[in-house]
Amino acid sequence: MPLMEPYRIKVVEPIPVLTRAERTEAMQTAGYNPFNLSADRITIDLLSDSGTGALSAAQQAAGALGDETYAGARSYFRFHDAVAELTGFEHILPVHQGRAAERILFGAMLGPGRVCVSNTHFDTTRANVELSGATAVDLPSAAMKDLDSDDPFKGDIDLDALSAMLAGPEDVAVVVMTITNNGGAGQPVSMANLRATAELCRAHGVPLILDAARFAENAWLVIQREPGWSDRTPAEVARAAFDLADGAVCSLKKDAIVHMGGFLALRDRELATRCEAMLIATEGFRTYGGLAGRDLEMIAVGLREVVDPAYLRTRAAQTEYLAELIQAAGVSIVRPAGIHALYLNAGRLLRHLEPAQYPGHALACELFVAGGIRCAELGSLYLGVEDAEGRLVKPAPYELVRLAIPRRVYTQSHLEYVAEVIAGIAKDPESVPGQRIVSAPKLLRHFHCRTEPIS
Template sequence: MRDITYSTIIEPFRIHSVEPMRMTSRSERAERLAEAGRNLFGLHVDDVLIDLLTDSGTGAMSNEQWAAIQRGNEGYAGAPSWYRFRDSVRELFPFEHLLPTHQGRAAEKILFGVVGGPGKVVPNNTHFDTTRANVEFSGAEAVDLVIPEGHEPRNRHPFKGNLDVAALDQLLASRAPDVPLVMVTITNNSGGGQPVSLANLRATREVCDKYGKPLFLDACRFAENAWFIKTREEGYADKPVADIVRELAALADGMTMSAKKDPLGNIGGWLAMNDDALAEECRTMGILTEGFPTYGGLAGRDLDAIAVGLREAVDEDYLRYRIRSTSYLGEALEKAGVPVVVPFGGHAIFIDARELLPHLPPLQYPGHALACALYVEGGVRSCEIGTVMFGMGTDGVERPAPMDLVRLAIPRRTYTQSHIDYTIEVVTHVAKHAEEIGGLRMVTQPKRLRHFTATFEPV
């Protein structure tokens, strides 16, 4: 018989350790949500059935990663774990200087603490929450320059994360002295987990060279982005994912990384660059805030786990399963009539709450209202990516975000297909009763990153 491709998605791993889940009732969940100020970040994880709040640090580690943890060496300086971590990173990202950090936002804080400041402007395809916060905390301005298709949830452009190169050229033509670097986020989380093409990154590189500006990657989901290049961009179908990653890295001058995403770690990150002088300033800042440069706020065992996770992240059997299982959720919701961002991203499916709840104006937070309903009705915890997260400007004026989305972020190697089938049932049920969902008003909020701790009440 000839080889055939079967349609059933199977996980390319076996499960040999499980964590029990506590089943909850609707009334109990409604009570827990009220106690948390209607903020899903305030829930106890034991009160959540399917936790799709984030894919950051929530994945399951492999047996090889657990074995690597046993090899972890906790020497303060120059431990073997550091060298294994360094070599694994440089197999994919061969930058001259590598500074480990306890997570991605620490790398952002160090970088923008050095290059940012009042009067500076940092362009990006789309800054995510902590990136924007760290840019703005330094006094700089964060400018989003995603292509117009990136703001259109129903547009099926294959690389909706692309940076608008013409807009970047225009910005640099008028404000080049104010721009310390250009950043590109792969994949573009805020815009629905959408990838960036190599052609777009090359064009961005050309504009950066024209004005003498360094190009940095926010590369948290580099492997998923590389898989989309392999499957969507002409000329890359036969190229190994690891080689595509190296081609992405070769176009950049540096990077920030949260190792809690594609590198399959539960904690960790790094900052890397080629510029010697910038690296020295960042290293000094890192010693002040993270620790000695060969551990950077991480235990040796964590460095070893990341070293193994990086190799597993570019395994093509794993990536095929990862992307296909995410699209399985998206296809089912789209078939059921739930408005979702297309094409589907790699790490999450994004529901267009503004389209699903047209009776709620953006300043009544349709995304957050929908996320609360998903939890109460089925115990599914998700995350609003919209006006709650991005609506407050640096001038203190609240405005609608470009889109109001609800992100169903799928932890890596954690849930089975039956968990996803249950999630489909919950979302479909809530969508059928969308007109019953009421708006929310914000009661309390911090000055920055308000979505983490703000509290709400019904309108």
């Protein structure tokens, strides 16, 4: 069946198209950091799928019903009912986005000497763990080491390593399973792995928390790839995943297709009470959590739209189509393709660059200069370790570039343009210069650093 979006476009926005000279000047001004670029310089923005989706007509209409009452607004109860229907959790707190839920939860559960274990912590999750004084430990599956294999669930956690850690001397306070595994190249987590993780956590008395920003996309990939689940709906699979957990943090800027919002949901009343106090002190009252009534209304609609099989089928097909075009141009990606993003193997494409020359970051910069495409590096700039003099002493295991695809925003022709730009770079990869760091903070440096090309 031909690729066709299951919607029609009612509102359009002009796309900036600059000359190469203008893009080069913009990148120089930004200190060769895509995060520093102004939106009016970008042709195709694949930096993030967070809060960048297009609202539906139904969401826009629901927003007009927003009740902005400070406490007990009608909009909160519609939000609460939608989240409860999806997750089954009893204690539900709205927050302005997922990282707020992480901060509140980790503030209540973690502290110096404690450990948070995950299939892979993403950048802000790791930062919130470390800001609490705790240690973040990643236990990705062994399958994740082979970027080229078509193992269907590379996002799984390493169960043997998890079992050993839970039985060991470390003070493991919580296990966080990210679905899909964003830091692990957007790969899904199987229900079998999630169930086994829940059993290990229960046996050791350690809470299991889902980072559920892409719960619907994970559910769709389970339906497509895991035996025994093909006859289930996305909503049913998502609910089965939530049923295995003790709680969830969720950025609704992804799989509720809204511009702002999130939730923290828990089963334990005492923990929820402590989190609620922190919510009120830092985010807002428990019935709005830093969100406007219109946001709560649009979330309630988006949570139901995102589990529509027609929507998920087409979104997955879009990503797979782009993956096929990129691979046809001779550029490797992490296989199999996920849904929310593709991960280019920059280390393989730019073989002439050492990890200390940040090939992932170099490729991300080149994609903008060559075609106005903004994206993000997931390599040694993000994950590498430097010594006191700023020398790279521990490179990342892989040099990747993430192309995050916003929901309901770009059409097939936009994706074909992206593939054409990548194909052009692949014809002469050695022309792409490496990068060196000019300045960078110690924490979350990839958001703030400035670099320059190496001659």
